[in-house]
Amino acid sequence: MLEIKGLEVKLEEEDKQILKGVDLSIEPGMVHAIMGPNGSGKSTLSYVLSGRDGYEVTGGSATLEGQDLLDMEPEERAALGLFLAFQYPVEIPGVGNMTFLRTAVNAQRKARGEEELSAADFLKEVRAKAKSLKIDADMLKRPVNVGFSGGEKKRNEILQMAMLEPKMCILDETDSGLDVDAMKLVSEGVNALRSEGRSFLVITHYQRLLDHIKPDIVHIMADGRIVKSGGPELALEVENNGYADILAEVA
Amino acid sequence: MALAKLKSDTTEARLAWVTLPTGAAWANAARADAMARVREMGLPTKRDEYWKYTDPTSLTDAGAGKAALFHSDEAALFDAVDRVRVVFVDGVFDAEASDDLTAEGLEIERLADAMAADIHWAKDVYGVLEARGQKPVERTLAALNTAMATDGVVIRATAKAVKPVNLIYLHRDETSDAVLHNLIKVEAGAEVTLLETGPAAARFSKQLEVDVAEGGTFHHVRAQGRDHERRAVTHCFARIAAESTFKSFTLTFNGVLTRNECVLEIVGDDATAHVAGVCVGDGKDFHHDDTVFVTHDAVNCESRQVFKKVLRNGATGVFQGKILVKEGAQKTDGYQISQSLLLDDDSQFLAKPELEIYADDVACSHGSTSGAIDETALFYLRSRGVSHDDARNLLTLSFLAEALEEIADESLAEELRDRLEGWLARHR
Numbered sequence: 001m002l003e004i005k006g007l008e009v010k011l012e013e014e015d016k017q018i019l020k021g022v023d024l025s026i027e028p029g030m031v032h033a034i035m036g037p038n039g040s041g042k043s044t045l046s047y048v049l050s051g052r053d054g055y056e057v058t059g060g061s062a063t064l065e066g067q068d069l070l071d072m073e074p075e076e077r078a079a080l081g082l083f084l085a086f087q088y089p090v091e092i093p094g095v096g097n098m099t100f101l102r103t104a105v106n107a108q109r110k111a112r113g114e115e116e117l118s119a120a121d122f123l124k125e126v127r128a129k130a131k132s133l134k135i136d137a138d139m140l141k142r143p144v145n146v147g148f149s150g151g152e153k154k155r156n157e158i159l160q161m162a163m164l165e166p167k168m169c170i171l172d173e174t175d176s177g178l179d180v181d182a183m184k185l186v187s188e189g190v191n192a193l194r195s196e197g198r199s200f201l202v203i204t205h206y207q208r209l210l211d212h213i214k215p216d217i218v219h220i221m222a223d224g225r226i227v228k229s230g231g232p233e234l235a236l237e238v239e240n241n242g243y244a245d246i247l248a249e250v251a
Numbered sequence: 252m253a254l255a256k257l258k259s260d261t262t263e264a265r266l267a268w269v270t271l272p273t274g275a276a277w278a279n280a281a282r283a284d285a286m287a288r289v290r291e292m293g294l295p296t297k298r299d300e301y302w303k304y305t306d307p308t309s310l311t312d313a314g315a316g317k318a319a320l321f322h323s324d325e326a327a328l329f330d331a332v333d334r335v336r337v338v339f340v341d342g343v344f345d346a347e348a349s350d351d352l353t354a355e356g357l358e359i360e361r362l363a364d365a366m367a368a369d370i371h372w373a374k375d376v377y378g379v380l381e382a383r384g385q386k387p388v389e390r391t392l393a394a395l396n397t398a399m400a401t402d403g404v405v406i407r408a409t410a411k412a413v414k415p416v417n418l419i420y421l422h423r424d425e426t427s428d429a430v431l432h433n434l435i436k437v438e439a440g441a442e443v444t445l446l447e448t449g450p451a452a453a454r455f456s457k458q459l460e461v462d463v464a465e466g467g468t469f470h471h472v473r474a475q476g477r478d479h480e481r482r483a484v485t486h487c488f489a490r491i492a493a494e495s496t497f498k499s500f501t502l503t504f505n506g507v508l509t510r511n512e513c514v515l516e517i518v519g520d521d522a523t524a525h526v527a528g529v530c531v532g533d534g535k536d537f538h539h540d541d542t543v544f545v546t547h548d549a550v551n552c553e554s555r556q557v558f559k560k561v562l563r564n565g566a567t568g569v570f571q572g573k574i575l576v577k578e579g580a581q582k583t584d585g586y587q588i589s590q591s592l593l594l595d596d597d598s599q600f601l602a603k604p605e606l607e608i609y610a611d612d613v614a615c616s617h618g619s620t621s622g623a624i625d626e627t628a629l630f631y632l633r634s635r636g637v638s639h640d641d642a643r644n645l646l647t648l649s650f651l652a653e654a655l656e657e658i659a660d661e662s663l664a665e666e667l668r669d670r671l672e673g674w675l676a677r678h679r
Contacts, residue, residue, distance in 0.1 A: 078633070092645075093653075100635075103641070105636075164635065
């Protein structure tokens with residue numbers, strides 16, 4: 001599904017190398033997790049994959065189902081099936097959540113040469129999916145993320161994911177700012193989307209999210225590289241011993 | 252003083268072209284008084300404080316510059332609204348193109364007819380509100396309009412009007428220099444909605460005097476046409492009585508030069524006065540100026556000024572807004588926001604927000620910002636599959652939302668929103 005080879009990235013504005021050769025291969029249907037200390041390059045990886053400005057790729061490649069992601073505009077990557085759940089979802093006053101969702105869904109369908117969803121079909125689908133994420137009609141009507149609590153914003157991200165039905169989902173520190181109940185709700189939403197054709201890359205500091213979204217493979221990232229990969233037990237090791245032991249071991 | 256002499260010479264040179272229309276004795280007196288005000292104040296120049304950001308030369312020149320006629324495939328605005336249409340072509344009333352001027356709850360007349368009548372309520376409004384609005388800031392072009400205007404419409408709302416009145420200003424002559432003066436009197440408890448649409452003329456001087464009596468409601472929605480070369484100076488003077496509501500919204504597309512002045516005087520307790528505007532301008536020839544003055548002279552009144560501008564390719568926007576709270580105008584709630592979205596480095600926004608408060612129990616706030624599109628929000632939308640241009644337009648509409656929300660009638664707001672979307676889609 002997602003194939004990253006020797007990816008090297010620096011900041012556009014300053015001469016600072018953030019990613020120093022990342023290799024990662026995610027098969028369809030798999031859930032990978034990336035853990036790592038602050039500043040290891042986890043969020044940069046998610047932004048570079050989704051096409052945010054401000055980064056320069058200096059080496060390596062990233063493909064989604066064989067197609068070169070790095071040359072594409074963010075909206076082209078989205079239409080291809082890439083989705084990034086933001087760590088800090090953006091507030092957009094004056095644009096209704098429903099309008100935004102419908103614009104996004106139809107823009108992607110149009111880009112893929114599919115017919116736009118009718119207003120009635122869209123409404124039916126969004127209501128059903130919102131209900132399972134405990135998003136009420138009021139939240140759907142309100143401007144995008146404006147006045148939403150931390151938990152509501154993250155649930156709204158998952159609702160967008162559910163509506164857009166991407167193939168490759170990247171969750172950037174989705175657990176940040178969530179209490180236990182909200183994390184459970186968000187995780188249930190993500191788990192409901194797990195399927196054979198859909199892969200996930202879960203970026204997190206802490207193991208606790210991975211209690212709810214169980215990964216197949218866990219990677220440890222440090223200083224712009226993946227330094228260790230293993231099964232779910234690797235996340236427990238981090239939880240018990242911190243990053244220091246692992247980093248010392250691979251140094 | 253040399254400067255004053257120069258100003259008076261310039262004024263006299265301009266006035267040499269002007270002949271005052273004649274009508275009933277009171278009308279002739281009102282025009283003569285207005286002309287005296289023009290002479291006393293002198294025509295504005297760039298040296299005047301209130302014309303520092305906008306060059307009035309092309310508005311005070313003897314003739315209008317040429318403005319190419321603008322053709323659009325778009326349906327006329329508010330076509331679907333059941334309204335009374337009053338049509339002016341290059342500033343001249345067109346009876347054939349207009350609807351029958353009778354409507355429930357309204358008395359509608361031509362200005363010329365009202366000004367010819369020996370006894371008419373217009374006597375207490377025509378030039379009266381304009382004269383009140385000349386202090387503390389001089390608005391000579393409004394006085395000139397009062398002196399010169401021969402055409403316009405005079406509307407008296409006696410009850411809750413069923414249909415809105417739509418003044419439609421058509422532009423057919425490339426050098427037309429139109430002067431229109433409209434009067435509105437909203438009687439106690441009455442209600443009327445005034446719509447104004449169209450480019451009007453190559454150069455357009457337009458004044459609106461609105462007298463809202465106790466408990467009256469006046470809604471005003473105006474869309475200045477999409478023409479590129481039009482020049483306009485408009486004034487709105489309103490006197491707002493107790494428990495009444497005044498709400499005005501203006502949408503401006505393009506134009507070379509537009510100066511919209513709005514002077515509101517709240518004279519009765521518990522009244523509401525809102526004035527809002529959106530302008531979208533493209534190109535270095537675009538210059539749009541909103542100059543607003545709201546005076547609170549009563550207790551427990553609320554006023555709002557909400558102005559948003561989208562400027563691109565070297566366009567210029569100006570906002571001069573003031574809230575004056577007079578002594579004794581306690582419990583005043585005054586709000587003023589002026590913001591611009593600059594879509595490139597060449598466009599500029601000049602703002603002069605002012606508060607002057609002589610009462611101690613008031614809540615007044617004002618703010619002014621100018622900025623670019625939020626890159627993070629842009630990326631957020633694009634990451635969901637929305638194209639760069641569509642995302643930018645969505646964020647532009649998001650920026651304008653607070654001003655559009657000032658339009659009470661949702662279907663009118665929706666129609667203007669659609670026009671804005673169309674404009675944004677065409678200006679990529």
